[in-house]
Amino acid sequence: MNEHEHHHHEVDPKTAEVRTEALEDLLVEKGLIDRARVDALIERFEHDLGPMVGAHLVAKSWLEPQFRDSLLDNADRVLEEEDIKGAEIEHVEVKANEPGIHNVVVCTLCSCYPWALLGLPPSWYKSPEYRSRVVREPRKVLQEMGLSLDADTEIRVWDSSSETRFLVLPERPPGTEELGLEELAQLVTRDSMIGVAKVKAL
Amino acid sequence: MTGVEILDGSQAAPPRDNGELIFEAPWQSRAFGVVADLVDSGSFTWAEFRHSLISAIQTWETLETQDQPPWDYYSCWVSALEQLLFEKVLLDPAEIDLRSREYVDRPHGHDH
Numbered sequence: 001m002n003e004h005e006h007h008h009h010e011v012d013p014k015t016a017e018v019r020t021e022a023l024e025d026l027l028v029e030k031g032l033i034d035r036a037r038v039d040a041l042i043e044r045f046e047h048d049l050g051p052m053v054g055a056h057l058v059a060k061s062w063l064e065p066q067f068r069d070s071l072l073d074n075a076d077r078v079l080e081e082e083d084i085k086g087a088e089i090e091h092v093e094v095k096a097n098e099p100g101i102h103n104v105v106v107c108t109l110c111s112c113y114p115w116a117l118l119g120l121p122p123s124w125y126k127s128p129e130y131r132s133r134v135v136r137e138p139r140k141v142l143q144e145m146g147l148s149l150d151a152d153t154e155i156r157v158w159d160s161s162s163e164t165r166f167l168v169l170p171e172r173p174p175g176t177e178e179l180g181l182e183e184l185a186q187l188v189t190r191d192s193m194i195g196v197a198k199v200k201a202l
Numbered sequence: 203m204t205g206v207e208i209l210d211g212s213q214a215a216p217p218r219d220n221g222e223l224i225f226e227a228p229w230q231s232r233a234f235g236v237v238a239d240l241v242d243s244g245s246f247t248w249a250e251f252r253h254s255l256i257s258a259i260q261t262w263e264t265l266e267t268q269d270q271p272p273w274d275y276y277s278c279w280v281s282a283l284e285q286l287l288f289e290k291v292l293l294d295p296a297e298i299d300l301r302s303r304e305y306v307d308r309p310h311g312h313d314h
Contacts, residue, residue, distance in 0.1 A: 015302070016277040017229040022301035023283065023293075024236050032245055032292060038235035041242070046231065110256045111275070120234075123226070126275045128263060
């Protein structure tokens with residue numbers, strides 16, 4: 001195969017669309033996949049799995065100091081106890097933001113992400129720019145994404161390229177002292193658990 | 203293309219809320235679902251697919267600027283899937299080339 005043509009084939013989105021259709025049909029014909037199962041998986045990832053699983057963990061951590069300690073100490077055990085399972089969370093570590101310390105998650109090599117906690121990654125998380133720049137110049141990238149941090153706040157960048165997935169435990173915003181678990185969970189955004197935003201009170 | 207252009211531009215909208223669409227086109231969700239089903243049914247593991255995806259992304263990243271098409275994550279995803287299927291001898295390169303050609307050559311109105 002001509003190398004030059006080959007790359008154009010691979011990366012032209014229209015061609016990728018055609019190849020996806022051809023791949024799916026061939027794999028169905030070979031009995032390697034099942035269309036109804038594929039439909040169900042897409043449905044599940046699009047609708048059932050989202051950041052709410054992670055948001056509940058965060059909200060519960062805000063309300064229960066002991067739960068928070070367990071989550072930071074051994075997230076895998078907590079997920080097992082909470083019966084949270086799924087692809088891409090074989091080993092999870094939770095990193096807590098605190099005054100003076102801000103955590104942000106990236107996968108420099110591809111797009112590793114705790115799907116079962118946050119759903120599928122947003123497109124910017126997978127972009128070459130985010131993956132390379134957030135390591136080199138996190139403060140600038142976060143600012144471009146709408147999060148300005150004080151100059152004396154230490155930024156810790158966690159690279160998920162190993163078997164480890166990270167979840168950021170954002171700080172509870174002031175003015176939410178009266179809220180319960182469900183109301184708090186509603187405030188916790190996906191972006192705050194990746195570490196590119198803070199949680200805001202409504 | 204610089205990082206600022208991508209972070210600020212239409213390629214990847216900056217994260218302002220949680221409302222961003224996961225898939226930008228139906229074929230992307232199919233490409234995702236096909237891989238998920240292949241993993242679930244045991245054709246390969248997520249770790250193997252991830253390895254292949256990293257290679258596909260690196261291939262894109264190392265292309266010379268004049269040869270480098272716009273960044274498209276799911277195109278890399280599809281390339282990674284093809285490569286892994288070839289490696290596992292679950293699919294013949296000629297087979298997928300032929301089928302794709304047939305679909306491209308379909309008369310208008312029959313392409314979906």
